[in-house]
Amino acid sequence: MPADLKTLGENIVERLGGAVESFEFAQDELVLKAKRDEIVNVLTHLRDDGACRFTQLVDVTAADYPSRPERFEVVYNMLSISNNTRVRVKVSASEETLVPSATVVFRSANWFEREVWDMYGILFSGHPDLRRILTDYGFEGHPQRKDFPLTGYVELRYDEEQKRVVYEPVKLTQDFRNFDYLSPWEGMTDIQLPGDEKAVKPPHGWRPAQKTKGVR
Numbered sequence: 001m002p003a004d005l006k007t008l009g010e011n012i013v014e015r016l017g018g019a020v021e022s023f024e025f026a027q028d029e030l031v032l033k034a035k036r037d038e039i040v041n042v043l044t045h046l047r048d049d050g051a052c053r054f055t056q057l058v059d060v061t062a063a064d065y066p067s068r069p070e071r072f073e074v075v076y077n078m079l080s081i082s083n084n085t086r087v088r089v090k091v092s093a094s095e096e097t098l099v100p101s102a103t104v105v106f107r108s109a110n111w112f113e114r115e116v117w118d119m120y121g122i123l124f125s126g127h128p129d130l131r132r133i134l135t136d137y138g139f140e141g142h143p144q145r146k147d148f149p150l151t152g153y154v155e156l157r158y159d160e161e162q163k164r165v166v167y168e169p170v171k172l173t174q175d176f177r178n179f180d181y182l183s184p185w186e187g188m189t190d191i192q193l194p195g196d197e198k199a200v201k202p203p204h205g206w207r208p209a210q211k212t213k214g215v216r
Helices: 005-020 038-046 109-120
Strands: 021-025 030-035 056-064 071-079 085-093 099-101 123-125 154-159 163-169
Touching: 005 021, 005 030, 005 038, 030 038, 038 071, 038 085, 038 099, 056 109, 109 123
Parallel strands: 030 085, 099 123
Antiparallel strands: 021 030, 056 071, 071 085, 154 163
């Protein structure tokens, strides 16, 4: 881990007390775990403190972990141009809890939080206009949740008799969307391709790939 970021993380935790519970590093980036109710204070400190100067809120997004008591993680990605440094701030939330809106610190959080609400159904208290932004206003559910069916809850079609678009219910039972993207070619060849590390090894072993003449 970069020594300067480790020092910065330690200083932030010390300065903010219990508002930041811990910090870690992911791909050489500083990641702060903050208390949900303190997120406005944390973002304000990261923006205004002379050692931080994270003056740009690049994005607000979320992730869904259905097995957790608080299934959602709200993630704030911030950039310090003067220090050429990035930081991620994470807070947890459930379907019922309210996350204080970051719009009082960064006006750009307005549309970001609307997208998080639209895709995940996470509620932000104090948001000036929390409504859907990517889906139709009559849309049912939140598409980025792991339990949202791939077919959606309704389908639409144009009805020739009524001369208008009509919505009809549709249901296809499925489990959580835990997909395995390691190798689409698994089982189709005895040449080990990238992603085949978990595939069943053929009885005669993997056959080495051979270059085709004229192909570099």
